[in-house]
Amino acid sequence: MLVTKDNIAELAWQKMDNLIPAIIQHAATGAVLMQGYMNQDSLAATLETGKATFYSRSKQGLWVKGETSGNFLEVKQVLTDCDSDSLLIACQPIGPTCHLGTESCFPEQKLSQQNFLSQLENVIESRKGDKPEESYTAHLFSRGTTKIAQKVGEEGVEVALAAVAETKDDLLGECADLFYHTLVLLADKEIELSEVMAVLQQRHNK
Secondary structure: OEOOOOOHHHOOHHHHOOOEEEEEEEOOOOOEEEEEEEOHHHHHHHHHHOEOEEEEOOOOEEEEOOOOOOOOEEEEEEEEOOOOOOEEEEEEEOOOOOOOOOOOOOOOOOOOHHHHHHHHHHHHHHHHHOOOOOOHHHHHHHHOHHHHHHHHHHHHHHHHHHHHHOOHHHHHHHHHHHHHHHHHHHHHOOOOHHHHHHHHHHHHHO
């Protein structure tokens, strides 16, 4: 169930003394970032501010993730499970989530290959401010949209040629190049991969 300000009271708060575990998931990659606890007040604050706000059992009060470090969790969606006694919160992290400086409190988890595209998208976005001579991605951004689009076109032709005249390994390499350069073009145009996925989902559901 989608959790909103109007149905907070419907959750099973009585099961754990007015606390519900909240699992924080990266909105783009699906990676599990952390787990905390929320009471009704912290959940209401989360929905109101758009920043993940928890109840600290040690300090006996509310705390906003990132209020001291600046590493906030921007909330995209809040769901509850079938028993209404736990939360799954999709967030866009601003900086590392874990206090140890890692992206996740579960750094050993293995992301699926499909989710790696979203991870790569984030890396590409982070390269926008790099010096062109220090990063190939930054070099592409410095050349502008026309040159990036031209590169995507070239890679598309190379994929087609590899499919009919070269080996499987050649085709795999060319496809990887095409995916990468397409992600750079999307980032240049400030389009998120999720927007493309939404179009594909719409077409699939027709």
